[in-house]
Amino acid sequence: xxxxxxxxxxxxxxxxxxxxxxxxxxxxxxxxxxxxxxxxxxxxxxxxxxxxxxxxxxxxxxxxxxxxxxxxxxxxxxxxxxxxxxxxxxxxxxxxxxxxxxxxxxxxxxxxxxxxxxxxxxxxxxxxxxxxxxxxxxxxxxxxxxxxxxxxxxxxxxxxxxxxxxxxxxxxxxxx
Numbered sequence: 001x002x003x004x005x006x007x008x009x010x011x012x013x014x015x016x017x018x019x020x021x022x023x024x025x026x027x028x029x030x031x032x033x034x035x036x037x038x039x040x041x042x043x044x045x046x047x048x049x050x051x052x053x054x055x056x057x058x059x060x061x062x063x064x065x066x067x068x069x070x071x072x073x074x075x076x077x078x079x080x081x082x083x084x085x086x087x088x089x090x091x092x093x094x095x096x097x098x099x100x101x102x103x104x105x106x107x108x109x110x111x112x113x114x115x116x117x118x119x120x121x122x123x124x125x126x127x128x129x130x131x132x133x134x135x136x137x138x139x140x141x142x143x144x145x146x147x148x149x150x151x152x153x154x155x156x157x158x159x160x161x162x163x164x165x166x167x168x169x170x171x172x173x174x175x176x
Contacts, residue, residue: 003032047069051091069088
């Protein structure tokens, strides 16, 4: 099996919920890509592996494998993948209960995505940031992050429009 087939099988295993098999496939693909000197592709595979590690409750490994990949994407001027890598770092940091670092990584990710066509991804990152802030008892910060995510979106579901409308109330009261 070549690296592309290994990678595709690992993605399918992940999609099917076979996370341990996905980890094995992503690890093999990552090792092969590194051996071939394909730095950019290896960084992308490391991000896939990080998500699979998180699904397998291997939090520290999830963080370690993804660290530095954002810089590789930055060097290749791939802002979206850089932001995704930061989001993956944030998720691993959050799982490790390193909340301040996770919040910072989520915010960096959202900032990078602000001027891209990936507003759905940005909204997802801002929702993750909001949930983290709310869990930490920082309701106002969480509401601001949630409102920012909703404000940046053109097509909202009925539920999202209602939520955005509800969120306007406290901001009107404080004059924002």
